[in-house]
Amino acid sequence: MDLTTRKYRFIxxxxxxxxxxxxxxxxxxxxxLSIDDDVVGYTPKGQPLTIKAYKAKIKKSEQSLDDxxxxxxxxxxxxxxxxL
Numbered sequence: 001m002d003l004t005t006r007k008y009r010f011i012x013x014x015x016x017x018x019x020x021x022x023x024x025x026x027x028x029x030x031x032x033l034s035i036d037d038d039v040v041g042y043t044p045k046g047q048p049l050t051i052k053a054y055k056a057k058i059k060k061s062e063q064s065l066d067d068x069x070x071x072x073x074x075x076x077x078x079x080x081x082x083x084l
Contacts, residue, residue, distance in 0.1 A: 017023055036052035043049055064070065071079075 014023075014026065017026075034052075036055075037050050039048040040051050040054060041049045
């Protein structure tokens with residue numbers, strides 16, 4: 001069964017619920033789920049990377065750039081090529 005079919009079946013089951021407490025429990029559960037926790041990739045070391053962690057890395061990189069903590073192409077060439 002594909003994901004879309006499973007979702008529709010899940011929705012159908014929710015529509016059958018007549019008890020407001022059960023709906024409230026589902027709402028609480030759904031609030032705990034977050035798209036930001038979805039794995040969108042992996043680090044070079046194979047660790048899962050969530051959207052939330054990815055955005056945090058981007059912010060950190062942008063802050064480093066703003067703070068001037070970076071090397072230019074010329075800096076790297078000087079360091080590794082030693083003036084060749």
